[in-house]
Structure formats: C-alpha cells, structure tokens
Amino acid sequence: MTTDQSKLEAINQALRAQRQLVRQLDDQQASLERQLQGLTGDSAGWAADTDPALGHVLEAFHALLGSLTESLSQGDAAQLLARCAAELLPDTTGAIFVDQAGVEPANRAIAAWRGAELLTDPNALHYECTEDQAAHRLNIEAQGLYLGVVELRPLSPGRALRAREQQTLQMLASAAGLALATHTLRYRLRHRNVRDPLTGLFNRRYAEDTLERELHRAQRHQLPLSVVLIDLDRFEAYNQRHGQNAGDRMLQAMSDLLQHSFRGSDICARAAGQRFLLVLPEAAIRDAIERANDLRRELAKVRVHLRGLHLPAMTVSMGVAGYPEHADSSDDLMAAADAALQLAKHSGGNTCALAEKVPLSPHNE
C-alpha cells in the first residue's frame, strides 16, 4: 500500500466512525446520514485522483477528519479548517463564516488565515461577505442545509485561482460541512430530551416544566413572571409558496433571533409547528410587552436566502400574560396567553395582545 493509499484508508476509517455516530440518531435525523454518505462519496472521488501533489492535501485532510471523531465545538472545527487552509493554500488569505440560523449570508468570520499564518482574530481581515470579484466563495452545506461559507482570495491582487487551489477549496468546504454537521449532531444527541431537533430550542415539555418551577419561585419570592406565546403569521401559505425547506429555514431563523434577543435565564421553546413559547422569569408585563415588540421589529429584518432568492420577511402574532396579574397557575397562565394570541390573530396578525384576567374556575373559588 502506498502512503497515499494508507492515508485514504485512514480517511475512510474516520468516515466510518462518523457514520457509527450517525446511526445513534432517531428517524428524524436519518437525512443527515444520507448527507454524510454523500460526503463519503466525495472523498472517494478525491481518492481517485492519483496526482502525487495531492498527497500533501490528503495528509492535512486526513488530520482534519481524524479530529472530527472527537468532540469539537463549531469554533474549534472552523479553527482547524483554517489551519488546514493556511497550510494548503499558502498564497491566499481567507476566512470561514459560520451561519447560526440557516439564513444567508453568514456575516461573522469565526476563523481566518493570511498566507501561512492562522489569524487569532478572524475579524482582523475585515471581511464582509459582500460581492467581491477577487473573492472565491463556496457554500458549506450538509443535510441539505446551508451552514456557512468558506472564502478565499489570492494574496497577490489580480491573480486567478489555480486549479489545485480550487480543488482544495472544494475539499475544505466539504470537510467543513462534515465538521459542522457533526457538531450539530452531537449537540442534538446530548440534548434530545429537552431540545427541539429542528431549531435547537427547548421543547414544549421542558418549557412547561420550567414554567411550573419558575412560577413557584416567583410566588415564594413575590416576583413577577411573564409568558409570551408567539405564532408566525400565515406560515402555511409561506410553506406552500416557497417550499417546506424555506419554512424550516424560517423556523431556524426565528429561533436564532429568539436566542439572541433574550437573556440566558429566559426560556425560549418551540411549542409546536410555527409556535414558540417564552418564559420570562422576573419580567413584569410591561417589560415583556416591550421585549415582544422589539422582537417583532427585529423579525421584520430577517429574510431567508434560498437558491439565490431573498424570501419575504414574516410577521408574528403574540399573546402576553403575566403573574400575578392574569393567573396564578401555569395552566391558567398558558390559557391566558393563548387567548391573547387568538385576539392578536383575529385582529389581522403582526401585533402583540395582552391577556385578560382568567376568571377563577369553580374549584378555585
């Protein structure tokens, strides 16, 4: 066996280990396995290239795949890829952008290189994912999802990219897809009892259990607590017009916005379909309404980018209810928020409605 063949065998071993991990997933994640098999096919394609100059590329790629079987954060995986790029593409400068929400364009470089140097501050390149003739970009994709971009430019202005560099860029993008998909996969495996697989938000059961607990705490310490039910408006029509994939991306974009807009101690959950639940401990109703309306305004700026098209922004309807004003049990609080949400829907959507006090049920009177 030549050195290159043994490296390729090791690459395939790493991919086999990768697939073992995939097998632990439930049916919902079967699409990921198909994607990984696709990537294995890609790597076999590279194996068919007998050009000896490829040996160096294979060696770095082998090191990369080997480390994918370890638990890597997204940032670590991107750093590793950038280190490979710095070594394999010494006459270039470039960066890896990771998208958090499945919404293009990814605009935060999380790893970068300049020549053979790995940059500790990826933003030192002042990269922006804007149209730029000198930049060569490839999308990072896996599971049919857009995960980010790898971008590079020749160091000498005006130089065209060599065929070998283009090939290496392609390999890096595929490896990045594998690395990022692996990260998502591990995250889902670790959190699957409490997280929604599509969005990574908490699931409804977890949010309701937390609401129960937080409500007891609020009662004990005489603190306020608010819940917000959020529903994307006319989501069925969006799905029908732009496709299920676009709908899924919108749900992911929405969840990303929620995670960035609320405190770590707040609970953001996907309650069902296109419905989200926020539990805001210690938030008085007025604060909750203010934050809900901020979210509504921010959502107006979010647009899914799919197959080269910027899809239209969406709106949400929201219902807000608070302890102690509206109810003092979690069921009643949820019912009050739900009734407020229906009010918001009936008024035409894109609005936030406040609950009315829930009448005491006979057994409470």
Ligand SMILES: Nc1nc2c(ncn2[C@@H]2O[C@H](COP(=O)(O)OP(=O)(O)OP(=O)(O)O)[C@@H](O)[C@H]2O)c(=O)[nH]1
């Ligand atoms: N893409 C995608 N669609 C989903 C998902 N879960 C639920 N849906 C769709 O969401 C749509 C919800 O439709 P409706 O309940 O009528 O809500 P709506 O169209 O937003 O109408 P209003 O709430 O009255 O504005 C249905 O077509 C579901 O198939 C999902 O995970 N991904």
